[in-house]
Each structure stands twice: as C-alpha cells, then as structure tokens.
Amino acid sequence: MSLLHPLFTVVLFLSLTSGILAQSASPRVETAEPDAGKAGAVITINGENLEKSNVSEIFLTDGKNDLKAVVTEQAAKLIKFKIPEKAAAGRYSVMLLTAGKEPKYLEQPVKITVE
DSSP states (O other), X not given: OXXXXXXXXXXXXXXXXXXXXXXXXXXXXXXXXXXXXOTTOEEEEEEESOSTTTEEEEEEEOSSOEEEOEEEEXXXXXXXXXXXXXXXXXXXXXXXXXXXXXXXXXXXXXXXXXX
C-alpha cells in the first residue's frame, strides 16, 4: 500500500501538468511581412501556435471596426491572409479568434498599414 501512494501522486502530478501545458498554448503573433499593403494584398504573420486547432479566424481592427480577413494558408508558425477589400486606408492591429470550446479575441501587438 505504501508504494501505491507515491505512484498515485506522480500520476496525478503528470496529468495536472499536462493539462496546464495544454492550456498555455496560446497563439501569439510576432511579425507581419510586409507590414503594409493595399486591399487584397497577401500578408504573412509569423508567430507561435497559429494552427487551425488554435486560431479559427483572423481580423484587422482599428479599435472600432473589426474586418474579417480571408486566410489563404495556415500552419503552426504562420498565417497568410488577404487584406479585406472593405479596409480603408489606415493602421490596424491583427486580432485572432481562438478555436475551441471558449473562443476569445486576442488583439496582437503587430500592426498593419493599409494604403
């Protein structure tokens, strides 16, 4: 009986740790290339945890208006999208909508200028 208790503790610790690590895989955008373009231009954002299982949609936001972008390619470290046709000239933040049971909007520190 004394051997089961330490083993149970280790199993419990590992299961809790894996649950915490799974929740910490939040998507994050680090760069945009190019960082400016006209409506319809393709922009590539680079970062971490950007795959479809973590990011369901991408938007450009000016703080008042959120414009949904069309994703043309998506992988773990990059997303390629088109600047929405309705985007007026100005500076926009990249915003992600997370995937999963409780989706969240995450505004990123990366900016894009629409010409």
